Amino acid sequence: MSKRTIIPFGPQHPVLPEPIHLDLVLEDEKVVQAIPRIGYVHRGLEKLVEKQEYANMVYVAERICGICSFIHAQTCSQAIEDLLPIEVPERALYLRTIWAEMSRTHSHLLWLGLMADAFGFEALFMHCWRLREKILDMVEDTAGGRVIFGSCKVGGVRVDIEDAKLKDIVIQYNDLEKEIKEITDVFVEDYSVKHRLVDVGVMSKEDAHVLGAVGPTMRGSGVAKDMRTLGYAAYKYLKFEPVVETAGDCYARTKVRIREVFQSIDLIRQAVAQIPGGPIAVKVTGNPTGSSFQCVEQARGDVAYYLKANGTKNLERFRVRTPTFANIPPLLKMLGGCELADVPVIVLSIDPCISCTER
Amino acid sequence: MIMRHEDIAIKIQPEELVGKVSGLQGDGCRLVQIACSKTKENNFELVYSFEKDYKFCNLTFEVPPDAEVESISSMCFSAFLYENEIHDLFGLKIKHIAVDFQGTLYETAVKYPMSVETK
Amino acid sequence: MTTTAITAIIVILYLIGAPILGGILAGLDRIITARMQGRYGPPVWQPFYDVLKLMSKEKAAVNKTQNFYVFCFLLFMIFTGAVFFAGGDLLLVLFALTLASIFLVLGAFSSNSPYSFIGAERELIQTMAYEPMVLITAAGMYLATKSFFVADIAAFSTPLIYYLPGIFIGFVYILTIKFRKSPFDLSTSHHAHQELVKGLTTEFSGPTLAMIEIAHWYENIFLLGIVYLFFAFNPLLGVIVALLTYFLEILIDNSNARVTWQLTMKSAWIVAATLGMANLIIVFFKLSV
Amino acid sequence: MAFLKLAGTVTKRMGMKSACYMYPVVAREFTKTTRGHVELDSADCIYCGLCQRKCPTKAIEVNRQEKNWTIQPLRCIVCSGCVDVCPKKCLRMENTYSSSVTSKF
Numbered sequence: 001m002s003k004r005t006i007i008p009f010g011p012q013h014p015v016l017p018e019p020i021h022l023d024l025v026l027e028d029e030k031v032v033q034a035i036p037r038i039g040y041v042h043r044g045l046e047k048l049v050e051k052q053e054y055a056n057m058v059y060v061a062e063r064i065c066g067i068c069s070f071i072h073a074q075t076c077s078q079a080i081e082d083l084l085p086i087e088v089p090e091r092a093l094y095l096r097t098i099w100a101e102m103s104r105t106h107s108h109l110l111w112l113g114l115m116a117d118a119f120g121f122e123a124l125f126m127h128c129w130r131l132r133e134k135i136l137d138m139v140e141d142t143a144g145g146r147v148i149f150g151s152c153k154v155g156g157v158r159v160d161i162e163d164a165k166l167k168d169i170v171i172q173y174n175d176l177e178k179e180i181k182e183i184t185d186v187f188v189e190d191y192s193v194k195h196r197l198v199d200v201g202v203m204s205k206e207d208a209h210v211l212g213a214v215g216p217t218m219r220g221s222g223v224a225k226d227m228r229t230l231g232y233a234a235y236k237y238l239k240f241e242p243v244v245e246t247a248g249d250c251y252a253r254t255k256v257r258i259r260e261v262f263q264s265i266d267l268i269r270q271a272v273a274q275i276p277g278g279p280i281a282v283k284v285t286g287n288p289t290g291s292s293f294q295c296v297e298q299a300r301g302d303v304a305y306y307l308k309a310n311g312t313k314n315l316e317r318f319r320v321r322t323p324t325f326a327n328i329p330p331l332l333k334m335l336g337g338c339e340l341a342d343v344p345v346i347v348l349s350i351d352p353c354i355s356c357t358e359r
Numbered sequence: 360m361i362m363r364h365e366d367i368a369i370k371i372q373p374e375e376l377v378g379k380v381s382g383l384q385g386d387g388c389r390l391v392q393i394a395c396s397k398t399k400e401n402n403f404e405l406v407y408s409f410e411k412d413y414k415f416c417n418l419t420f421e422v423p424p425d426a427e428v429e430s431i432s433s434m435c436f437s438a439f440l441y442e443n444e445i446h447d448l449f450g451l452k453i454k455h456i457a458v459d460f461q462g463t464l465y466e467t468a469v470k471y472p473m474s475v476e477t478k
Numbered sequence: 479m480t481t482t483a484i485t486a487i488i489v490i491l492y493l494i495g496a497p498i499l500g501g502i503l504a505g506l507d508r509i510i511t512a513r514m515q516g517r518y519g520p521p522v523w524q525p526f527y528d529v530l531k532l533m534s535k536e537k538a539a540v541n542k543t544q545n546f547y548v549f550c551f552l553l554f555m556i557f558t559g560a561v562f563f564a565g566g567d568l569l570l571v572l573f574a575l576t577l578a579s580i581f582l583v584l585g586a587f588s589s590n591s592p593y594s595f596i597g598a599e600r601e602l603i604q605t606m607a608y609e610p611m612v613l614i615t616a617a618g619m620y621l622a623t624k625s626f627f628v629a630d631i632a633a634f635s636t637p638l639i640y641y642l643p644g645i646f647i648g649f650v651y652i653l654t655i656k657f658r659k660s661p662f663d664l665s666t667s668h669h670a671h672q673e674l675v676k677g678l679t680t681e682f683s684g685p686t687l688a689m690i691e692i693a694h695w696y697e698n699i700f701l702l703g704i705v706y707l708f709f710a711f712n713p714l715l716g717v718i719v720a721l722l723t724y725f726l727e728i729l730i731d732n733s734n735a736r737v738t739w740q741l742t743m744k745s746a747w748i749v750a751a752t753l754g755m756a757n758l759i760i761v762f763f764k765l766s767v
Numbered sequence: 768m769a770f771l772k773l774a775g776t777v778t779k780r781m782g783m784k785s786a787c788y789m790y791p792v793v794a795r796e797f798t799k800t801t802r803g804h805v806e807l808d809s810a811d812c813i814y815c816g817l818c819q820r821k822c823p824t825k826a827i828e829v830n831r832q833e834k835n836w837t838i839q840p841l842r843c844i845v846c847s848g849c850v851d852v853c854p855k856k857c858l859r860m861e862n863t864y865s866s867s868v869t870s871k872f
Contacts, residue, residue: 120735126517
């Protein structure tokens with residue numbers, strides 16, 4: 001018999017990191033329906049191909065998202081290399097892998113912090129970001145930028161990491177691993193945290209598949225799919241298994257990301273141990289033709305690039321499907337029937353990046 | 360990893376789309392993305408990407424700009440966002456979208472900024 | 479000097495001192511919290527700067543009654559503390575406290591914003607959650623000292639904590655709700671970083687918000703006053719325990735997520751029913767035999 | 768059931784140095800590779816305009832006749848693309864951020 005209230009949630013809301021608008025239809029504190037609305041930060045980056053040379057599109061791609069920046073640049077470069085076509089030197093592939101995994105660890109720590117903030121745990125939030133800062137320092141030391149790495153280009157990478165520095169990264173990660181463990185244990189074991197995460201926003205394996213969820217959102221529901229298995233960059237030489245949890249709730253998605261942080265650290269160790277010497281880039285000549293389709297695993301899920309070229313220095317079509325875009329329909333499914341207090345937790349559990357989504 | 364679109368593309372006719380998609384759905388394929396682009400002849404080329412066990416398959420077909428395409432969101436609910444996006448950016452009409460934003464998903468300053476007319 | 483004169487001096491001291499003390503406490507809270515989170519934190523006077531700035535802001539209210547309710551909230555909060563520190567009736571004190579918080583809830587309801595509306599509903603649920611324990615505290619103090627008057631309770635020669643350890647723990651538990659600290663900062667939190675924005679106080683701004691802040695300082699000092707009562711046999715120990723309790727609350731705030739209202743309600747009542755009631759029954763039999 | 772899992776960490780942190788530093792009172796340390804801002808050694812510059820053409824945000828303006836090279840720091844996205852193409856290697860990437868300004872251009 002309860003009265004229905006509509007709560008406008010966003011586009012500017014303190015718990016939402018980015019502008020998405022949800023109209024939440026409430027019965028008391030129960031969400032009956034959620035209607036999404038995006039389009040507040042559309043930047044028309046896909047349209048920019050008409051003005052930018054294909055080599056410059058790497059810079060544009062990198063700025064689609066401030067967090068998965070490197071992997072965007074990597075995917076874009078991969079697609080253009082595919083169109084040209086050129087072979088990238090081994091060392092560059094390894095360096096790309098190392099940077100991509102560094103980007104994954106910092107993205108996941110950022111997300112863990114935001115998640116802690118969503119369930120009202122300020123101290124945990126600060127500590128996650130304190131650890132992330134150390135990774136950002138390492139990134140700045142190797143690539144030159146803090147969140148916009150700027151180290152990837154068509155044909156390879158722009159800067160090399162000396163072997164001594166690579167060893168230093170592994171040493172720093174070894175120390176960091178213990179500190180990260182100390183913090184992530186709180187997510188896994190603390191009573192009040194579990195109270196907010198377990199059985200919240202449950203999505204079944206079937207729903208995850210049918211609704212096209214990607215990344216940790218999908219793997220938290222028990223679908224073992226990780227695009228890194230495709231073997232792009234140096235992943236074909238590294239040993240890893242997709243991280244899977246079966247419960248499908250926010251707790252499972254959190255656990256997937258926590259385990260992926262450690263998996264990434266392990267991948268960095270493997271890559272540093274195996275990295276060959278040699279050149280880091282090849283000369284790029286000619287203009288791309290044909291079309292390429294790339295699927296690469298970002299921290300938030302797989303990103304799909306569809307590039308079409310016509311033999312001129314400008315690409316014809318630059319299509320990016322970002323992970324959050326694919327995760328919005330599953331999000332709507334999860335929001336139906338949840339408590340108002342759980343809305344931020346569920347929205348955060350897909351790791352939304354609305355600016356990515358709208359490009 | 361080399362994945363040329365040409366290698367995984369399957370050319371179909373616009374009318375076949377719904378049948379093909381429901382077949383792929385039945386096989387347990389997952390919708391990866393839908394992309395629209397212009398062709399040299401000022402037509403729209405649509406690419407529906409599906410994936411199963413890391414094997415990709417792109418359904419492609421061309422339609423004239425004033426054509427109407429049937430939505431696949433009744434089978435793949437997640438298609439509704441892609442279809443709204445294609446409508447808002449390219450101006451291609453898509454019928455029977457599960458959640459139709461009626462052109463308000465992206466309210467761009469230039470209507471249909473990537474359409475063939477505004478070249 | 480007569481007792482009335484002394485009482486009057488204490489009340490005046492409270493009226494002037496409580497907001498200053500409460501503000502400093504809030505400032506220390508922010509510094510300690512910052513240190514716990516690995517930050518520097520603001521200067522200790524920051525809460526005063528905040529309130530002064532709020533005072534200077536434009537008066538923007540959704541409607542006129544809102545400000546009236548908030549004013550009543552402040553007034554009754556001061557009244558609560560004044561009666562308490564004057565050594566008055568503990569029952570009157572506790573019901574005046576409830577009345578004060580009801581005025582704040584009314585103020586939030588009157589603004590018609592869905593956020594403050596749900597915040598107000600949650601505040602009522604919270605009131606329901608902590609009220610049994612508050613009443614048990616009063617009853618326990620009465621059973622132990624045979625008086626409802628704060629002056630008599632404070633002058634009681636045996637340490638009250640000796641009789642009421644369970645009630646003390648239970649009271650500290652609900653103190654987390656009253657201080658609006660994690661895990662129970664449901665209706666409004668210090669950071670405006672929850673699903674209800676700032677819940678109860680979303681629609682208040684400028685001088686009105688400053689009044690709420692000042693009322694909270696009065697409230698905090700009064701609540702720590704109750705903690706002090708448990709150790710009133712030794713004033714120095716009482717103050718130390720009150721401060722330690724506040725520190726404990728900060729520690730709890732920094733190591734807990736915000737829980738749902740269902741758990742708040744359940745746990746507060748379980749604490750009241752077990753620790754509070756058991757203690758009450760034991761005291762009853764011990765003192766009557 | 769573990770309560771207060773973070774209590775140990777937060778108590779430990781109380782006795783430790785803050786993880787933040789008081790910027791700008793304490794200066795920030797830049798690494799050798801940090802991309803801060805673009806600088807020109809105008810003595811070597813031949814005003815070829817390659818950097819202007821390569822710049823993705825059109826932040827650089829080169830005038831060959833007047834021998835003029837200007838950059839709009841607020842448009843620059845510090846991608847270092849101009850530094851890579853400069854034929855005379857007279858463009859440098861400094862590792863300090865460009866200083867704050869009060870007006871846009």
